[in-house]
Amino acid sequence: MALDRRVFLVLLLAGCAETAPHPQMTHPPAPKPASQPQTPQTPSTTPAIPQTQVDAETQAFDAWLADFRPRAIAAGVSPQVFDRELSGVTPNPRVISLDSRQPEFSKPVGAYIAGVISDDRIAIGRAKREQLAFLPQIEARYGVPRDILLAVWAMESAFGKLQGDFDVVRSMASLAADGRRRAWAEGELIAALKIIESGEDTREQLKGSWAGAMGQTQFLPSSYRATAVDFDGDGRRDIWGSDADSLASAANLLVKGGWKPGVGWAKEVILPAGFDYSLAEGPREIPAWWEEKGVRRADGLPWTAADAAQPAGLILPAGAAGPAFLALPNHFAIRTYNNSTSYALGIGLLADRFGGGGPLVTPWPQETALSLSDRMAAQIALARVGFNPGPADGVIGANTRKALRAWQQSQQLPADGYLSSDMVARLKAQAGITP
Template sequence: MDRRVFLVLLLAGCADTSTNAPLSPSTAAPTPLGPAPMPPAPKPVTAGGDINFDAWLAAFKQRALAAGLSQALLDRELNGVTPDPKVVSLDGRQPEFSKPVGDYIKGVISDDRVAVGQGKRETLTFLPGVESRYGVPRDILLAVWAMESAFGKLQGSFDVVRSMASLAADGRRRTWAEGELIAALKIIDSGEATRAQLRGSWAGAMGQTQFLPSNYLTTAVDNDGDGHRDIWGSDSDSLASAANLLKKGGWKPGVGWAKEVILPAGFDYSLAEGPREIPSWWEALGVRRADGLLWTAADAASPAGLILPAGAAGPAFLALPNHFAIRTYNNSTSYALGIGLLADRFAGGGPLVASWPVETPLSLADRMAAQIALSRLGFDPGPADGVIGAGTRKALRAWQQDRRLPADGYLSSDMVARLKAQAGIG
């Protein structure tokens, strides 16, 4: 997980599970981890048939030759490759139901996972050195490791070369997939890893910290000093590589990632996902840290933006710069919250002060209906694709303000019902 250039993918299928889709960092072009959402490419051929796949493959080989790969390498690794229909299906699948962010976070922070992470933070002797070298706290790295591969146990079993070929031939994100396929072939050609090692998620994320092939080439490091950048078998290399990716993604040493806050009565919720101001600016509006503690000097001097992952009814956070650095790994609010909150628990922190609301998962049909309703009512959310991203939330806030509702931009089942009723959608 690649919009920013330093994208690594999270367990490839690990898309944003919250209905509150990611906001893009203002400090860099957005780039989620995982297959980067690229503009849809023309689809002259598909991976649905051998003839079309072979036609794409022949054309790709010419492009790969021009990129410096040898004919012998291409023939050895690609001759006989067939499209994987499961990969193509997973790439085009829109979840029928979206998991509420509170349920997602509860799934991330289990007692067992916290216990394992706390044990590893005390026993992995290389962690202090990695922390010192890259400036990324060990607890954040352990949280990434836990989320990406269950501490290295679940790395994926898809053939990355075949997956990338399947996605490229399918055509929806051809440019991106061909780039990752070329990167995978370069890894094999370099001798750093064999084709058999290049196993990962359906979307091409590899190893214990789920790097895309391009991220491996540019960002993986040999931290254990054995001469190999081994993100599959070396805990040390894996976590140091993740630290390097976060550092390249803008991680600021000594600065926090976010703090839970309490909002005053009558607060203007439309400020969510809006201005990035230092904490004292927010305090002047009545915003207070939920734990009652003072800000560190570094945090007090850092711009922070308000996020309401579950709307006005759920916990509120002031997101500091490192929240957005986490999202270079996976550009999802839910993912970044999961990483940060899990890291806090590894460090001995307690649960949130506010509770997550009990919610009903929204169906794809309801999400699309809400977008259609907003459009009919004159509030443009973008395409009615069921993806509740920044455009939909902005349109929803405008509609909520127009209706004198708390303008938190959060699409709950109640908001869906109100929108459908006003727009006359049955």
């Protein structure tokens, strides 16, 4: 046990030294376009760690576990199950390393989408669309199109092939003891223990990603308890081995996330010359409101009656130079899985291709990946010149984009909220940050 804790501490210290934390998501990411974890060092090459540090780390984990036990029991976990499942558990160094790591370079959205919509993935999805006899029944029951479900399946686990082999109980205990997302991790650990206690699944069956997302459609333990379904009728909600249960469970999750049957997810649009880009990520209005401002569907087709009645928000994932979309409510339902614009676009665009759709009218611009230091420098610069982007963590989220749009307006630039390498250079120059 001491050696395992030494490896844990080495990786923890290294991860904290070189990276900033990920933003917390509604659904922690399955291993998709992320860096591969580093292999822990072997005992023969593990640097010597002072015993006092090892003892401190051991004491911290044990103190958390002792503190957590009465709270878990108060939440409904029996003392017997708690003691049986957590006795002898040690933190997983790979989990802590992955949680603390942020990619050094941020992949441009166009490159991300290109990786999502590969020819092989499209071919597999179209084949499964025809092969899986239960898809029409799931679609009829939940109102979620089969192509959306196939896209989720493809993105989350490569159609069930890459589900993750982490022990979910140990992963959640590791994240909870580490403390960065303690309340969330403890809640998921309690949910996992309740699954085991119910007898529905064993500890050995609860395998998933490093962040606790399980099975073919990567459900967190709490999501599994609340939304997983037994669609094939065998008496078990099997999101690991049953394709039907997995996709029906995904449909149920999307419905609970606000999915509207009979409505699209988004449409690519063309913006007129002189358009006010500051409207991006702003008002959600029916398509007719946007048409009054010169916005037109890129395919030239009229809106369906169902879509025409929905509030839609403009998104410019690659800025003014890239494709524009009017996002319908189902775009935001997709973000129940992963609260990321790029992720939801990937799901929707891949689903469109499964259904026979073609590529976008406006191509993605060729962009240089931004380094972590550049992203952080841009946030620091925005704060220095009077626009609050939130913490300088290198995560270009809604707050940073809002601050960037306000700064762009002050500079009489297209206020698209897109952080390009040119915007980074302009911000650093104005804020007096040297390269």
